Amino acid sequence: MPADPQAAERARALAAYRAMWVEQMKAYGKASEQGAELTRYASLDALATFRLDLAHMRRSGVVATGSLGHTPKVTALDLHASTPTATVTDCLDLAHWQEKHLKTGQAIALPSDQPRRYQATARVERWDGGRWMVTQYTPHGDRTC
Template sequence: MVTARQTRLRTRALALCGAVGLPLALTGCGGSSDDTKPPTTPPAASSAAPAASASPADPDAAVKAAVLASYSSMWVEQMKAYRVASPDGTKLDDYATLDALSAFERDLAHMKKNNTVIRGELGHEPEVTELDIDVKLPTATVEDCIDLSKWQTLDTKTGKPIPLPTAQPLRYVATATVERWDEGRWMVTAYKPDGSRSC
């Protein structure tokens, strides 16, 4: 097992939309309040294709790169869904499952009920902090620094942005559990943001 850092993180301080996968309150910053239509293609996250957190000599570099590729792909699909408050037309379930997917689906249902969508970009700085591949179910832990500086939640009825709560950090830590399933795909099975940990 390779351990760079271990953090066990939790959060659910979601004010208006109750989203677990989203920044803690689904109320964002950045973007334009007149941006009421989803873009044809979502803006890429600032670290959509992160480099593996390993040196060239790291024997697990390729595995870490595969873990981060799946994690980043999940975020791309998640942002597509959050821009329209619906998973329809996305491949979110190709990358997220179990607790992570259930939480994202609850987020989307809450967003739809509250007439909110997401605009702007969400910054990421993910790295693999734990890797256990010599077991029946290979598992990795990804730690990510979430950046809300270009993030915004939009009220679709008014077309106006919803401000972040004053206590909401603009940068905070989140962790994801990623498992390699029988078909060889790495799947995000749990995602836990923690607004009490800044980064």
């Protein structure tokens, strides 16, 4: 009996989302996309969002250290669309995340109104060849989890 194709596609979409975060953390750790493979997992609006973040970090002289906690789940899947899509809903956890000044290494406190755990959503699309790509990423800092 063949495996559940929807479960397999959910797993592939989720794997692409997780891999995108691995590459994004490499980039945030040095405020540069160089050496990170963001374009392998993110494109379109999502990639533009991350590149804007990196540009802001460079201008501010800030890098991110530590780790960002995640609990992503595929909350919607449409394999019948002309471009199959998945929606990933994640709970980001900032407990072990730290921004620092690049030159001094001094920690930068998060704003007092910044929730330490908040939701984010991503649109992940299956492109030609079966490859899943994160095409939209939206943090929802006003939605705690």
